[in-house]
Amino acid sequence: MTLPPIQFIRRVRVSGGMTALLLGRFLAVFAAGLFDITLLWLAIDTADNIETVALVLGLRLLPFIIFGLFGGWLGDNLDRRAIIIVAYVVRVAIIAIGMAALFYGASAIAVLGVTGFLLTAIRSITSPTIRAIIPQLCSAPHLHRAVSTFETLDYAATIIAPVVGGLALAAFPPLVILAIIAALFLGAAIISLALPRRPDTRRTRAPLINDYGSLLVFMLRRRAAFVVCMALNTLAIVAVSGAELLMIPMHTDNMFPDDPALLGAILSLMALSGMLGALTTGLMRSWPQQTTLYTAWVVYGLSLASFALLERQATILLAAVALGYSGAIVDTLLMVMMQRAVSGRHRAKLLGLMSIVFNFGDVTSLWMTALVASAFGYPAVFLLAAAITLFIAGSGLWLTRQEVARASP
Known part of the structure; x- marks a missing residue:
């Protein structure tokens, strides 16, 4: 059966939006995994004791508790597409600043610890938005399959990133790996431009x-x-x-x-x-x-x-x-x-x-x-x-x- 043109365009648009979300998310999770393995390796290599390593890695857990409420409120009161794109671009900027600090001789353990905290802060703020946008991009009967695909790609990126990161650390200096990570986040931002725009029909924003x-x-x-x-x-x-x-x-x-x-x-x-x-x-x-x-x-x-x-x-x-x-x-x-x-x-x-x-x-x-x-x-x-x-x-x-x-x- 042939679909009316408007329905056909809407289906393609929804499908394209979901594909853009999944591909952007995969690149971002993969980039975060590469950063994690780089942070762990440099922390172990440069830290004087295990307590320093634990402190650096532990700092990356705090933002989920600190910023979770604000991130959820933000995702319900601002344009979700814009939040996702801006968050990826901000991560590129954070990585670039960290690369500059390392290039000019700053302590690697301090730079990567602060960079990791900031990256996780952005992730904790935008994570509710990325998940909340899924129902906008698929019909209700397909929500199960969309969420399962989303979670599956997360698992896949989590598996692949440490392996690729280990090989990359053996072949390239940390600055090159950070540049690759920045490029992956930039790719996620560009892909996310394909997310469909949605008119703002929401009520007045509440505190x-x-x-x-x-x-x-x-x-x-x-x-x-x-x-x-x-x-x-x-x-x-x-x-x-x-x-x-x-x-x-x-x-x-x-x-x-x-x-x-x-x-x-x-x-x-x-x-x-x-x-x-x-x-x-x-x-x-x-x-x-x-x-x-x-x-x-x-x-x-x-x-x-x-x-x-x-x-x-x-x-x-x-x-x-x-x-x-x-x-x-x-x-x-x-x-x-x-x-x-x-x-x-x-x-x-x-x-x-x-x-x-x-x-x-x-x-x-x-x-x-x-x-x-x-x-x-x-x-x-x-x-x-x-x-x-x-x-x-x-x-x-x-x-x-x-x-x-x-x-x-």
Whole structure:
């Protein structure tokens, strides 16, 4: 069937806008990954002690908590296309200033630490906007697939960047790598010019506090079930994040000290299976979202427990595949649910708010994990995290069943 010309143009425009968003995002995440590996290498190479390295890398986590609310408000009150383009250009300028400082002899560790903080600040401000614009570029029935593709490309860039960065560091000086990073951000800005313009039909902009107050009132009155779901998922993140980020590397090194390549294999398999999980989620449009979400948490919890109970490398690698696959399903479904929970006027604010909540959960989890590991040992961390996760997932499945029963005639 032939489409009317106007509908055809609109479809092409939406498709082109989504393609521009995905390509620009891929280049930006790839550039950020190259910077991360460069920062890590130079920090280790030039720092006098491990505390300095930790400080430099830790500075890059603060902006997500500091600027998340402002970034969400910005994405709902200004033109999202303009925010994305300007953010990429500002990153080019930040890299250029850092290159100039290095060229004139400034301390590499200081320059890259400040540059990393500024780059992450821009990323934390614009991250809600980049995700909030997705529903503008695709129809509602295709939101699942669009979000899954978005997450899959993030996984792909995260996998490729450290490999390319390691090869580049061996072949080129840091200034050349920084120039490549700047060129990638500039390419992302140019590609993002293809994002469709949208007329500003929004209401008068409200102050940040009033805007978030309206969002919270709406969520508590109209989306109470969603708030409960996000609370349960936040508790699950607090339970498992430290075990995944901290304990898997340490426990693997403790069990197989003569096989350092095993940790690399585990992390690679988790990332690759994460790509597959994100792609699979795109096919789950007709599946019950919350039931699928909590079922994925069950698989995640069992996989995490396996790291404490299994001793053979082959079975541990299988557990890593299940962990990465189920974790990606959780991440992608959470993103889809947040996109659909509110209208466009509140979407970026909700994403910014949840970014703060989830990042705070990660930090809390790392601290609690260290305490449990010091008191009871590494295996206890995995078993406790798995038990809490399974309890939360079971509670979520029960609440979902009750909600469905109440909604049934």
